[in-house]
Amino acid sequence: MSETHANTVSFVRDTMLPEQEPPVTERGVVKWVRENLFSGWLNSILTLLSLLAVWQILGHILPWFVNSVWSASSLTECRQIRDQVLGSDASSACFAVISDRWQQMLFGFYPNDAYWRPVLALILFGAAIAPVLFMSVPRKLLAFTAAYPFVMYALLWGGTIWGPLMVAAGFGIGYVALGLAGRAAGTLVGILAAVASAVIWWLFLAGPVAGVLASALPIGLEPVPSDDFGGFMLSFIIGITGIILSLPLGILLALGRQSNLFIINKFSVIFIEVIRGVPLIVWLFTASLLLNYFLPPGTNFDLMLRVIIMVTLFASAYIAEVVRGGLAALPRGQYEAADSLGLDYWKAQRLIIMPQALKISIPGIVNTFIGLFKDTTLVVFIGLLDPIGLTNSIRASTDWNGIYWELFVFVGLMFFVCCYGMSRYSQHLERKLRTDHR
Amino acid sequence: MSAISDETEQSFRLSMLLYDTRYRSLTIQVIASIVIMLSLSWLVWNTIQNLQSLGKDFNFGFLTQRAGYDINQRLVEYSSESTHGRAALVGILNTILVAVLGCALATVLGVIAGVLRLSKNWIVARLMGVYVEAFRNVPLLLWILLIFAIMSESMPQPRDFREGGDASMLFGSIAITNRGIYIPTLEWGAGSNILVAVFIASIGGIWAFRRYARKRQEATGEILPVLWVSLGLLILPSALFYFILGRPVSVLYPELGGFNFSGGVHLRNSLIALWLALSLYTGAFIAEIVRGGILAISKGQTEAAFALGLRPGRTMRLVILPQALRVIIPPLISQYLNLTKNSSLAIAVGYMDVRSTLGGITINQTGRELEGMLLLGGFYLVLSLVISGAMNVYNSSVKLKER
């Protein structure tokens, strides 16, 4: 090639030409715009339409937002300030309602001097959930995770610490019984003994013992009744307790659904399908209208607790399906390996299967939590004052009657920040856990 | 004792119930069923006790009593003289209506958003990202309330359509108001039966033609212009008969009279707000599913299709989509189920679905919580099972057939 070239061309340049700038349309902003915004007639139309939409939306929202009034004590005052500054037909947000009532939106009617308690509970929740979410955190923290529900109860509701302690003691008693009876008569008997002893403890002994201890050693925080709970704190409590309490139940249900014991399998399937087949709002109305029918005459505990029970049952069905997915994703060989080591069912689950299955399920569990957290807004329909419920009662005060968008924008933003953060985390996990190399 | 066990190892001992794996599962199941039975009967017993102490009985007689309240949107005949049972039926139909509409629109929105999010157009991809994240991370209830409020605040009132008002009807026939959208309806005159028959026959014709075209393509490789022939078959015969029969079908336009528009079909604001909110919300989830489904198909598939000489459109339709659908359908089913269940949030905008009629006003007026909630839960359960059953059948029909 080069030889023929040399022969046919009389002059050959022996220095390289300096590199030329690409044409204007092929560099810098112009190139980017051409490639990313106007690469074809369809794309150009889409771009223009999008720009138009953004323009329209911002044109409506921005002035409203920029002109907002932040300090006033009532909507009428807001309007007066707007009239003075901008004239009466300007659009202007009255975010003064947020600066006036933000504490209520966050904490409900929780006593002002006790705000540190829910905040501390939330921080401790971070510490408790860390060993589950991040593998690098020391495993010993798991003990705190197990203790967290009791800590949370004692912190939020206050009252004597002996109540939650005695309930926790039930687990200890059950564990001891499991060890003793299990060694003496096998796992199955051990489990039965553990359950029986714990139930007996809770039903008949825990209450009186706690009462005696409380009168002897009254340690505890100022009690706060459930009616004072509200706002985002309520959403967090229902969401977090729901997800924590539903995890063990959900894992059991998932195992039940995978089990080849006919009755246990069918019971789990029916439970999961019935719970998942009916909307949460119907379950909440059940909690509010019907739960008292199903409990012994005379029992009555507060609405929030009933809601937590219902939400827990509801979430456990979803968690069960997530965990089942994790179980199904494990290669068959893991089960067989556990069997070949001679591990019994529970040991195999505990040491081999569950750690792997749960790890795969964490993104799903986080997603379930996001869904649950968003769904806590439905409690407004049964009269609990969650953020949306509070917007109603704030609007019912003569000061703020007639205010609308500002409260919803605030609630929406708060939810967005929380849920977006969590969903980013779950996406990050999914990427990290993806083992197939595409 | 020891003598016996020495003699026959097969003989049954009580402890074998616990230690012998052959019997142990039986033991566990018996214990489990006893526990389940006991708890169930405990619940039922409590319920009976509570009902007695409240002086209530358990019967569904209230379903035949006069309801006494009005329902604005009804797909079947209903008035305040009708029974509670009839009101429940109206609610059930309304629930199904919004669920079907919602699923359809959510799919369309989801597919568009999912595909556009993968678009090379920077601003479009970003906008779709904003849409998906905004809707996925804010509670549905808030969206329903916001969309309802936006619709009633930004649409013109019917009175603006009067003389001197600043609103006018779209194409002179559709009125978009803040009470809903009024669209023209068709009035079926004499001879319209024949027209309908012709229309159905032409659809049959299209189906037959498509079959023939496919057979022919398989046999000869020749591709017939299916789309144009189908369109022609759809329109031409019906149009011909429409004029032959002397225009039996006429359009009834909505007209402003009194306080509201009358005539035509009234799509109420509550329905539209709920429908839009459900669709936008579920659409955001479907968009992610669609995106994931498309990304899951390896590039080699596209390249192989190109190598075979297929054009991009056909590649999408014949190669990518069928495979992506397999990934997309199972989560799509659960989104449909979610949408159906979420339609119970209709209460927020006053859309009279089954939860608002049977589970709301009826329970409230009659005080029959137990019976009403049982019926309501049962209805949703059956609906969910039917949807997931139907979708599973479809799913298994498109499933990869592996040996």
Next chain:
Amino acid sequence: MKKIAFAGALAAASVAGGTAGAATLDDVRAADSLKCGVNTGLVGFAAPDANGVWGGFDVAVCRAVAAAVLGDATKVEFVPTTGQTRFTALASGEVDVLSRNTTWTFSRDVDLKFTFTGVNYYDGQGFMVRKDLGVSSATELDGATVCIQTGTTTELNLADYFRANNMSYEPVPIETNAEGQQQYLAGACDAYTTDVSGLAATRATFEDADAHMLLPEIVSKEPLGPLVRHGDDQWADIVRWTLNALIAAEEYGVTSANLEQMAAGTNNPEINRLLGTEGDLGAMLGLDKDWAKRAIAAGGNYGEIFAATIGEGTPIGLARGLNAQWTQGGLLYAPPFR
């Protein structure tokens, strides 16, 4: 497992409150707090302020009962209830008394097994329209779109009214008053109907209140009052006579200002019996003799409460009307204290 235990702990802590049925008084005393069902938010009648303290006309009744029974008007646990959940909350013992603008009807009293302990507000269902709609009477509303609050007697009254007058209408059911107000203001309905007190309260907070008017027709009777469960007559009596004490106090001119002075003894034996200076009516109720005095001290007599929460001096600006004393041509008529 964990779940049940946790529930157990919570239950143990909170079960102390209320066993449904008998001896509500004992339960209230044991808990040292009165659980009172109120509206989740209705302007002037029940709403929490920035500090979370509930106030309003319905709330005042609860406070008076708490003052009479427990001696402290702040010992009330307010349980917000919706139109849907209020009756269950009362029937199941979740609340001890329901003071949530609830209409006294036959079926609620007899079939739903509640005891209404009197009427604290005589109301009626009315309509609010924009003035420029050109309607001056509810009979001209044929074909109108009407916003109603669902879960109440309102929707039944509305159906009956339009049926009786042979008119058609388009109901737009709304979950809360706030939503209804927003819909009405946006013009999504021609008329907004609920109890007249609610309409007036809502209208009072409009930016252009003068552009709206209430139609003269009152289409129903809505005697609103506190209610308790059937079967505990002593408790029902306490709530009933606390309310009566507030009404009687106004009639006799006992106010929170002159209460101490009157309690020292007056020439009117009825006042003396009411305030416990003469006889011992409180003991008959199972309370002490100062019960009515404390109830009145909590928020003043009926007239003072009315004036402070919904009266003409407040932004809501309701006139006494039917709710004036019988001596002033109203319907308030407390039975004699003897």
